[in-house]
Amino acid sequence: MKGIIFSVLSKFIEEKKGLEVLDEVLEKTNLESGGVYTSLKTYPDAEFITILKTFSEISNLKHDEILFELGKYMLIEMSKTYPTFFEVKSLKEFLLSIHDVIHVEVRKLFPDALTPQFSFENNNSNELTMIYKSTRQLCRLAEGLIHGASEYYKTPIEVSQSQCYLRGDPNCRIEIKFLS
Ligand code: HEM
Numbered sequence: 811m812k813g814i815i816f817s818v819l820s821k822f823i824e825e826k827k828g829l830e831v832l833d834e835v836l837e838k839t840n841l842e843s844g845g846v847y848t849s850l851k852t853y854p855d856a857e858f859i860t861i862l863k864t865f866s867e868i869s870n871l872k873h874d875e876i877l878f879e880l881g882k883y884m885l886i887e888m889s890k891t892y893p894t895f896f897e898v899k900s901l902k903e904f905l906l907s908i909h910d911v912i913h914v915e916v917r918k919l920f921p922d923a924l925t926p927q928f929s930f931e932n933n934n935s936n937e938l939t940m941i942y943k944s945t946r947q948l949c950r951l952a953e954g955l956i957h958g959a960s961e962y963y964k965t966p967i968e969v970s971q972s973q974c975y976l977r978g979d980p981n982c983r984i985e986i987k988f989l990s
Pocket residue numbers: 811812813814815885888889892895905908912913916920922923924925926944945946947948949951952953955956959
């Protein structure tokens with residue numbers, strides 16, 4: 811996974827729980843990288859999981875909860891670093907642009923980035939289904955990112971998942987209802 815994700819994860823832990831907790835997490839995990847990340851470099855996915863696990867033990871927050879909150883935080887961070895991705899007018903347009911625009915540009919900016927695959931069912935103006943595929947199975951992170959985008963566009967949503975990797979399904983179906 812790219813260093814930019816690790817940098818956001820470290821910043822998230824520091825902002826939520828303080829520098830001491832971040833130091834404690836990094837000390838306990840004994841990482842190959844030493845906990846120092848460069849945006850453009852790639853680090854093992856296992857490091858990401860180890861940091862999450864250790865942070866979960868130290869903070870008493872559930873793994874899923876951390877991924878969800880991290881997603882919300884990450885979206886707002888990305889909106890500051892890459893404002894051009896956010897020039898579309900509505901939340902729905904933004905979500906529809908993730909696969910064909912945003913992650914395509916991400917792969918140009920960060921060669922060898924392994925972005926997830928999204929396909930869409932868009933049959934109704936106030937609904938959208940996003941089908942998420944990734945060997946990393948980080949649908950809770952995706953849900954957090956979607957909720958972060960909902961806050962960014964000030965558009966309340968309701969989200970459910972009728973299929974999920976974590977329940978043994980072949981992919982995740984993230985169903986979004988736009989409430990305004
Ligand atoms: C609601 C919007 C978005 C969703 C749902 C989303 C979803 C995801 C997910 C779930 C991952 C984790 C990797 C995986 O599942 O295999 C990921 C990776 C990534 N995304 Fe997005 N994303 C969104 C917007 C963005 C934006 C705005 C950027 C801006 C730069 C971005 C950049 C990246 C990068 C750099 C990675 C890491 C790829 C790697 O390390 O190989 N994403 N995205």
